[in-house]
Amino acid sequence: MYVAVKGGERAIENAHRMLAETRRGDPATPELATTQLVEQLTLAVDRVMGEGSLYDRDLAALAIKQSRGDLIEAAFLLRAYRTTLARFGAAEPVDTNAMRVVRRISSTFKDVPGGQVLGPTFDYTHRLLDFSLAAAGTRPEAPVSTTPLAGKLPRIGELLEREGLIEPVVPDAGDAPVGDLTRESIDFPADRDVRLQNLARGDEGFLLALGYSTQRGYGRNHPFCGELRVGRVALEYVPEELGFAIELGDVDLTECQMINQFKGSAEQPPQFTRGYGLVFGHAERKAMAMALVDRALRAQELGETVVAPAQDQEFVLYHSDSVQATGFVEHLKLPHYVDFQSELVLVRGMRVECGQVQAEAAE
Amino acid sequence: MNASSPLQVAPAAGTTEGYNFGYLDEQTKRMIRRALLKAVAIPGYQVPFGSREMPLPYGWGTGGIQVTASVIGPADVLKVIDQGADDTTNAVSIRKFFNRVAGVRTTEKTSAATIIQTRHRVPETPLAENQILVYQVPIPEPLRWLEAREAETRRMHALAEYGAMRVNLYEEVARYGRIAKGYDYPVEVNGRYIMSPSPIPKFDNPKLDNNPALQLFGAGRERRIYAIPPYTKVKSLDFEDYPFTVERWAQACALCGATDSFLDEVIVDDQGARVFVCSDTDYCEDRRKQGFRGAAPDALAATASGAS
Amino acid sequence: MTALTIPTAAGLAEPALASQRVFRQALEAMARPGTVVGTEIVLAPPAPLSRAAGALILTLADFETLVWFDRAAQSAADYVRFHTGAPLAAQTADAAFAIVADSTNLPPLTAFALGTDEYPDRSTSLIVEVESIAGTGPLMLSGPGILGRRPLGVHGLAPDFWHQWRTNHRAFPRGVDVFLTAGARFVALPRTTTVET
DSSP states (O other), X not given: OOSSSSOHHHHXXXXXXXHHHHHHOOTTSOOOOHHHHHHHSHHHHHHHHHHHTOOOHHHHHHHHHHTTTOHHHHHHHHHHHHTTSOOOOOOOOOOGGGOEEEEEEOSSSSSOTTOOBOOSOSTTOOOOOOGGGGSSOOOOOOOOOXXXXXXXXXXXXXXXXXXXXXXXXXXXXXXXXXXXXXXXXXXXXXXXXXXXXXXXXXXXXHHHHHHHHHHTTTTOOOEEEEEEEEEEEEEEEOOTTTOSOEEEEEEEEEEEEEEEOOOOOSSSOOOBEEEEEEEESSOHHHHHHHHHHHHHHXXXXXXXXXXXXGGOHHHHHHHOOHHHHHHHHHGGGSXXXXXXXXXXXXXXXXXXXXXXXXXXXXX | OOTTSTTOEEOOOOOOTTSBTTBSOHHXXXXXXXXXXXXXXXXTOOEEOOOOOOSSOTTSSHHHHHHHHHHOOTTOEEEEEETTBSSSHHHHHHHHHHHXXXXXXXXXXXXXXXEEEEESOOOSSOOOTTOEEEEEOSXXXXXXXXXXXHHHHHHHHHTTOOHHHHHHHHHHHHHHSSOOOSBSOOEEETTTEEEOOOSOBXXXXXXXXXXXXXXXXXXXXXXXXXXXXXXXXXXXXXXTTBOOOOOOOSSOOTTTOOSSSOEEEEEOSTTOOEEEEESOHHHHHHHHHTTOOOSOTTTTHHHHHTOO | OOOOOOOSSOOOSSHHHHHHHHHHHHHHHHHSTTOOEEOOOOOOOOTTOOHHHHHHHHHHOXXXXXXXXXXXXXXXXXXXXXXXXXXXXXXXXXXXXXXXXXXXGOOOGXXXXXXXXXXXXXXXXXXXXXXXXXXXXEEEEESTTOSSOEEEEEESOOTTHHHHHHHHHHTTTSOOEEEEEETTEXXXXXXXXXXXX
């Protein structure tokens, strides 16, 4: 019995020590350095930064090490740290047109100004286990391009916009404050800023499944990957006392613009619509899934009937968060024996009554 | 544990360096405090609040912890229970957390506490005016099982449109001959809002009514805070022909002989033999100290020594 | 936004501990309407702000809450803005908190934010300075937080205040909540409280 005994504190302490020992594994194997994770498990680090909602590679790597590679647990560690950090204010919007890309592709045109830039991608690899990686000491090198990339790559959406073929991107008037769901609870219907923030922090698996479901007909919106770009952008901030923007540093981002079909209405000529995804680090699958779900969540705004889970704001926004979801699912491990006892009393009582009724019927 | 101190209160520890008193930053506490004041002013209404991410998982009591952290001060004595017991793992963990981040004194004694944070029980010992009971709440919305949509349940509360809840309860009566809810049994607060008492057994529902203590409810993941002021009418929903009743046991507590407390059923051997003991460990211990004995006062000794 | 003159009067010393103490008193007052509590916090806010009103607003307001000051309280506005970072509310209906130094010229309670049926919590909390408060007197309070009835004596409120209060009470769940302050003492009236005069 794990309750009526005293000494729970000692049991917890011992469990923590066992966890630490298990985490380390066989001491004969060299210990992982967090720099190794930063350099060689970059996509895991990126995912933890994204879902942990904190851009810090070293801390994300530390969290991955501490969590034994459980990426949701790692994101949770980052979140709990993030919440104690002081806030100075909000950065200026990042200019992804000025992104220094390592990868940029469009599936809507054969070629685009600035070119298709494949970059480091799994897309055309044959998924055969590379046994040479099992041995240490590989030093693969990539050839260096002789033609530099264009400084600013126009986004595909802008090219369509000139023809009026796609809905224009209209920035908010003035300096409309941006919502922050980590500071206040969500009101429904939620505005797009809060929805996008929720999706950017959301669980990759959840978004992937929802995005996939729209492709299979649960809220179908005919997506094309207008553009996917991965690269580095400058982060700027305007301190109150200076009144002008200063550069804080760079962040790596993945941005996806989906182009989706929209039939138009009596008032509006047919126009393509957009779905948008923006995620920390290199996270193509997440950015694409986010863009699909963002578009699906715009159903109401675009006059579509909400019929599918991916179009349902409350369903998506309340269940997308890996840290919330894992907490509530896993809390079932906590003792519930008092609730269970009331259910036992109830069910036994009802069974007795039921037996009496049956006995009376038999007489 | 704390039994050596005459007041049965463990001394305060120093607070953890690098963190604010009570862990939360002052701005967060202010936001929660404002929500608490409104919650008290509108009994039973769920106030949305900007719940923060805590170093404990959602579902482990983050709402209750945030409420306690915003209320607690150096003069307080804290008791934490889970399932009525002070020594359940989660209660131990939360008590240790506050001992670390607020350096407050802790106790296992209900009557010695000024703040009691609880999961799933209301202590058997009647509470007093100088006490605050903080409930950990998983799902604050009593109408959630009828209507999943927040926009819709909010409207139902706004209009006090609770017909669907009555119909649902009556369907249970029709089907099972009673309202088939053992815990988280909905209540009506001050004649207006229908409220979830959190997953306490319905045995505890009558204790919510006209309680001298202030009762605060925190739901972290769901971002809601609500309250019942002291001496406020709290009524468990029922029907004239099917009045509200609480659980009863044929047995008395095997350890202390109590017949008025909520009993846990403990399976003691492979044959499924079981004993019934008080869920409220402090209440049971207190009675035994007063000399009360049940039918098998050593029933759990063997199991207890073999555990942990 | 008007420019702010940096005030000379100090804010709460040891803010984390002081504001916890003030909040607990405010919570106690709100949970037990009509209970007169006295703050022992050391604070010397500029006139016409009483010690209790100063302690309450410094404990509860920050950059996320708009605060409205009546004309008589304007001279204390910079002090509150400086120590809390709270922006000024242009209108009573925008205010999370309202500080009323001249209670005989109190705007109608319905001019403040009353919240909505969906969000009754989004309502103004008023801090109203009065001449004196006592735990005895002709007023009889009842409602949640009160065992039976509780007496209260208040001097220096506009004569029609209690009439307005009845209207406020009837609007439940909408309505304002009020702290009455005098010197170091204060008392709270949540919208649930019935007051017989």
